Amino acid sequence: LVLLDVVMPGMNGFEACRRMREVPGRERVPIVMMTGRDDVEAITDAYEAGATDFISKPLNFTLLGFRARYLLRTAQTANALAAREQEVASAERVARIGHFRWSIDSGQVQCSPLVSAWLGLPAETVLNDVETLFARVAPDERKTLQEHYEACLKSGGSFALDFRLNAADGVRYLHHEVEVTLDEDGDADSVFGVLQDVSALKTARTEALRRTHYDLQTGVLNRAGFLLNLERLLEKEPLGAAAVFVLDLDDFKRVNSVLGPARGDQVLAELASRMKGALADVCERAFVGRTGEDEFASACVFATDSEPVRLATLDTDTAISTALLPPTTLSDGALRARLQAVLVALRECLQVPFDVAEETLDLSASIGIDVQPFAQSAKAEGVFGRASMAMHHAKALGAGHAAFSQDAFATAARANLVREREVRTALRDDALHLFYQPKICTRTGALVGAEALARWDGNAEIGVTPEDFMAVAEAHGLMEQIGKRLFAGACKEVAAWRSTPLAALKVAVNLSPIEFEDPGLVERLLASIRSSGLEPEVFEFELTERLLMRDVPQAVRLMHALRDLGASIAIDDFGTGYSSLAWLKDFPAETLKVGRGLVARLGNDDRTEALLSGLVELGHRMQMRVVAEGMEDAAQLAAVCELGFDEVQGFVLGRPLPAPAFVTWAEQWRSDQFSALLASTLSRSGCTSAERSRSTIESLKLGT
Numbered sequence: 001l002v003l004l005d006v007v008m009p010g011m012n013g014f015e016a017c018r019r020m021r022e023v024p025g026r027e028r029v030p031i032v033m034m035t036g037r038d039d040v041e042a043i044t045d046a047y048e049a050g051a052t053d054f055i056s057k058p059l060n061f062t063l064l065g066f067r068a069r070y071l072l073r074t075a076q077t078a079n080a081l082a083a084r085e086q087e088v089a090s091a092e093r094v095a096r097i098g099h100f101r102w103s104i105d106s107g108q109v110q111c112s113p114l115v116s117a118w119l120g121l122p123a124e125t126v127l128n129d130v131e132t133l134f135a136r137v138a139p140d141e142r143k144t145l146q147e148h149y150e151a152c153l154k155s156g157g158s159f160a161l162d163f164r165l166n167a168a169d170g171v172r173y174l175h176h177e178v179e180v181t182l183d184e185d186g187d188a189d190s191v192f193g194v195l196q197d198v199s200a201l202k203t204a205r206t207e208a209l210r211r212t213h214y215d216l217q218t219g220v221l222n223r224a225g226f227l228l229n230l231e232r233l234l235e236k237e238p239l240g241a242a243a244v245f246v247l248d249l250d251d252f253k254r255v256n257s258v259l260g261p262a263r264g265d266q267v268l269a270e271l272a273s274r275m276k277g278a279l280a281d282v283c284e285r286a287f288v289g290r291t292g293e294d295e296f297a298s299a300c301v302f303a304t305d306s307e308p309v310r311l312a313t314l315d316t317d318t319a320i321s322t323a324l325l326p327p328t329t330l331s332d333g334a335l336r337a338r339l340q341a342v343l344v345a346l347r348e349c350l351q352v353p354f355d356v357a358e359e360t361l362d363l364s365a366s367i368g369i370d371v372q373p374f375a376q377s378a379k380a381e382g383v384f385g386r387a388s389m390a391m392h393h394a395k396a397l398g399a400g401h402a403a404f405s406q407d408a409f410a411t412a413a414r415a416n417l418v419r420e421r422e423v424r425t426a427l428r429d430d431a432l433h434l435f436y437q438p439k440i441c442t443r444t445g446a447l448v449g450a451e452a453l454a455r456w457d458g459n460a461e462i463g464v465t466p467e468d469f470m471a472v473a474e475a476h477g478l479m480e481q482i483g484k485r486l487f488a489g490a491c492k493e494v495a496a497w498r499s500t501p502l503a504a505l506k507v508a509v510n511l512s513p514i515e516f517e518d519p520g521l522v523e524r525l526l527a528s529i530r531s532s533g534l535e536p537e538v539f540e541f542e543l544t545e546r547l548l549m550r551d552v553p554q555a556v557r558l559m560h561a562l563r564d565l566g567a568s569i570a571i572d573d574f575g576t577g578y579s580s581l582a583w584l585k586d587f588p589a590e591t592l593k594v595g596r597g598l599v600a601r602l603g604n605d606d607r608t609e610a611l612l613s614g615l616v617e618l619g620h621r622m623q624m625r626v627v628a629e630g631m632e633d634a635a636q637l638a639a640v641c642e643l644g645f646d647e648v649q650g651f652v653l654g655r656p657l658p659a660p661a662f663v664t665w666a667e668q669w670r671s672d673q674f675s676a677l678l679a680s681t682l683s684r685s686g687c688t689s690a691e692r693s694r695s696t697i698e699s700l701k702l703g704t
Contacts, residue, residue, distance in 0.1 A: 001068055001075070002031045006042050006052075014049040016486060020394065028078050030071040034059065055398075093656040096197035102130050104153075104188050109133065115195060120168030138164035149178070153188045156180045162198070173202040181330075215290040217265045218272035226289025231380035235370065243339055244383050245298045245393040246348060246368045247275075248400040252294035263356050267363075270356075274349040282341045295391075297384065298346070302338050335371070343367065343402060363551050366395035367402040395660075419472040426456050427478065434489055435656035436507070438666065439627065440639045441561045445671030449540070451508040451629075451649065452490045454482070455655045458507060470512065479514035487525065491532035493659040498533075502666055508540040508570060513547050516554075522561045540568035540591065545575070552583050559588050570627070585622065592619040594645075596630020602639045609643070616644045634677045641678065652677065 002020065004013035033046035033054045046054050052071060055064060098114035099503045109127035116125040119136060127133065137145055141163040148159045158179040176348050183189040221229060256264040272288060275298060279286035285301040308331060333657075346367060354361040368391025372383045386405035394403035400462045426432055432454055434561025439449040457467055458651035473479045487509060494507050515521050529536055541562055548555040548571065559569050571584075577597045594615055600610040619626035628640040631650025640648055653674075657665055 001072055002029060003034065003702065004033045006039075006046070016046050017046070017049040028075060028082065032071065033068070034686060046320045061230060074289060082369070085288075091345060098195045098197075100193050100195075102191040102193070118167040118169075118172065118195075118197075128351045136166050138166060145176075149191075152178060152180050153191075156188065158180045158184075165195075167407070171199075172197050173199045215272075216271045218290050219236070219271060220272045220276065220296075221287060221289035223289065223291040226291055226297055226299070227380045227384060229289075230384065233299060233301065234378055234380060234383070234523070241302050241335065241371055241373045242383070243300045243302065243342065243369060243371045244387040245300070245346060246291070246384070246387040247296045247298070247365045248292065248367075249294040249397065250364045250366060250393050250395070254481075255363075259357055259359060265354050267354050267361065268294065270354055271363075273347060274352075275346065278345040278349050279342065279550060279604050283337070285474040293383075297387070298342075300338075300342050302335065339369065339371070343369070364400040366391055366397075368392070368394055368405065369402065370405040392627055419469075422475055423469060423472050423476070423478060426480065432456055432482065432486065433658060434486060434493065435658055436662040437649055437656040438654040438662070438669070439647045440653050440674055441509070441647055442645055445674030447505070447666055447669050448647060449506040449508060450662065450666075451542070452486070452510075454486055455656065475511065476515055477514075479512045480518065483512055483515045484524065484528075488528050491528045491534055494538060495534055496659075497663065500667070502664060503665060505538075505666075506540050506568065510542045510544075510572065511547075513550070516543065516547055516550075516558065521558070522565065525562075526565055526568075536562075536566040537568075540570050542570045542572040542593065544572045545595075546573065548587065552586075556586055556588070563588050575611075584618075589626055591625045593627045593629055596650075597632050599628050599636060599640065600632070600637055609639070612640070613643050614693055620644070634680055638678050 004016055006013040008016065013033055017033065020026055020029070020031060030052040031050065033042075033049075033051045034057050035042040035046065035054050036057060044055050052075075053067065055067065074122045078516050096114070096557060098118065100109050100111045100115050102109045108130045109130050109132075111119070111121070111125050111127065113123040115133075116123050119132065121127075134142060134146065139226070145163055148161055158177065160177045162173065162175050165174050176199045177194045179192050180188050181192070183191045213221060213228060215222040229242065230242075252264070252470070270288070272290065275288045275296060279288065279298055283300040283302075286298055288296060288298045291297045345367075350363050350365055354363065368387045368389065370383050370387035370390060372378045390403045390405040394401040397403065433456075435453045435455045436450040437453060438447050439451065440446070441448045448609060454470070470479070473482055490507065492510060494505075496560065497503055502676060511521075518524070525538065525541075529539070543555065543559070562569055568591065569587075569589040570593055571587060571589045572593045573595040575594050576594050593611065594608040598608065598612060598615075600613065617627045625646040626644075627649065628645045629649050631637050631640070631648050631652045633652050636650075637648060637652055654665060654669075672700070
């Protein structure tokens, strides 16, 4: 604190005060001027010179002490406030946040240093009106910003908006938040606005979006990006129609096999480029995506026509089957002509050979088409799915064909109708039977279990697989009836084995999704078991990995309930891509069954072998038996034995058989048959493979 008299030798107090204020860091030091009691002019000059306060002479030292303490406390508060303001300014600078306050009455806008810099103006500029700020906003976004302001000024409140600002040093992406203060009459009094430079975040998001929604090999949209763009297109367009074309290259695997994946990627990139160029010539708007390994999709927008139409047909001269089109606002002829133009353009992309690695490739593709009027509010997944189904229908017709989606749906609908009728007939005629497939221990070659599988007498006649049969049964609410009948039959047949050497055999039974959701499932299973005189320990219930992940808490409760009965639990089809390893530890299962999809790839690459080896190790460390199913040949059998699987099942060991035939097969099975299968593999393989599997055979001979 400085105490100055007005009259001093050499320099008066006013001049001394002014000079002190000019010293950096002394702007807020309290300065008290001593003046005469009635010297009003001196008091005025003191404040103009920068004095903090004045005191009259003669001095009252008691009063001076109180005033000094007050001024020091005030100075400390001012210094703390200044430091806080500096911190806020530093934070705004680091976070690239600026602010302004707009007075509605005066129209003036007080800008922070950063906002002033973006506008190319001196620090803390006061604008005469807000239009100077609006003028810097990108023209295509200015109207939206002004509309938000107008709405907010009428009713108060706040809003947030992102826009581009043509700043003095280039384009910046800003996030803008506004709060309007109202006066006592409810009219807008002032506006406080915050602007944050999010240009770096925008760039990072754009790059992340590119990586998330674009195929890096071809530069076009990936499947997720294509569906997202299609969804937006279907939501925003009020009139007209969109056509989705799904193009799948015929037999493209041979290109990768002969030239390698890298050369194959070059072909795909060239095709993507051709498609983009070709569609630009025949569509008002179009975009292309890579939706599969060798599959592309394109969405084309057709402008509206003044004459609406309810029905139209496609010509067949371009290999599109005749079909009814959904209603659109395009005329019959216009829609037909444009669809044909796009189809021709896509085919022309393939007519020119591809030159890769001094090789000339001629390619063809199967094409599926779905037309969707915008007014029907369809979902992207549905439109794409129909076009994809049409593509598969075209592929079934032969290479180079195209098909409209309603042809594919009609074919599928007829097939489903036939399947449903046959399934109901099978139930009525009691044509469902249980077959049993053996499970063999890899360490001893002994028969240790069997899996009960449903088979239908009519499968072979109309080409319906067991999987198809079950899918149809689930779709039409027949699975509960089938499940009850099959399990009751299994209990009856297994009970008959009690007088045979198969009495100790554990039988695996599959549970369907419908049964999984049945709250009375455990009681029903227990009733069937007890009515046949069996114990629950005889059965192992298999639940697929996909089924378990539909409702993990429910799955855990069901598995514990079955375990409490004494039955065993197996997780079936493990490794099909639906699981979360985080949940695996919570499943009270004794068996882990690896699906045939993984086992079938053994021998094709080292990564599959490493993956299976890891699954075996994982299962063993969790005290679970690990079973490989789907063994098709002895080579696969030797491979899974080497990897440490505990049990195996598959055609190479024994096909599913009816109960009487299975009993006969089981009574004739000997463990040396298993070692003979492995030995036959060694005799056909090289020394390295033989050495790797010899320990497995030796353990079988020793019965270990």
